[in-house]
Amino acid sequence: MKGIIVLDEGGLKKASIGLENIRVNPDLFSSFISAIQAYAIRSVGSEMKEVTYSSVKLMIGRAGPYHVVTLHAIDDTDAEWNHRASISVLETQDYMLDDHHLGILRELLTGEVISADEVETGIDTLTSFRSE
Numbered sequence: 663m664k665g666i667i668v669l670d671e672g673g674l675k676k677a678s679i680g681l682e683n684i685r686v687n688p689d690l691f692s693s694f695i696s697a698i699q700a701y702a703i704r705s706v707g708s709e710m711k712e713v714t715y716s717s718v719k720l721m722i723g724r725a726g727p728y729h730v731v732t733l734h735a736i737d738d739t740d741a742e743w744n745h746r747a748s749i750s751v752l753e754t755q756d757y758m759l760d761d762h763h764l765g766i767l768r769e770l771l772t773g774e775v776i777s778a779d780e781v782e783t784g785i786d787t788l789t790s791f792r793s794e
Contacts, residue, residue, distance in 0.1 A: 666731070668752070674692060709722065721741060732748050751766045
């Protein structure tokens with residue numbers, strides 16, 4: 663998995679993880695995803711679940727009020743599992759998006775175990791709604 667972006671209902675970025683390794687402007691990307699979803703709903707009647715662009719596969723899903731977008735290499739055999747795992751992290755009783763959940767998402771992305779202190783101090787690979 664290359665990156666994770668969490669958007670609210672209005673398409674505003676609430677969190678992004680791993681985008682420092684990908685040349686993506688998270689705000690423009692959020693607008694792009696919102697436009698794709700709006701077009702899909704009007705044209706097809708349902709939201710888009712997957713988009714392939716160049717060498718990247720975007721998988722889009724929902725966790726309560728959030729759109730969760732995961733970015734994968736085209737040949738990533740674990741893409742579906744990682745995408746579902748990312749969504750399930752946010753599917754809590756109250757759909758909290760806090761540093762604890764963002765830390766779990768980062769661990770999914772990197773495979774590195776990180777401490778609560780690292781999450782709370784705003785490590786550079788983690789952008790949460792608190793830092794915006």
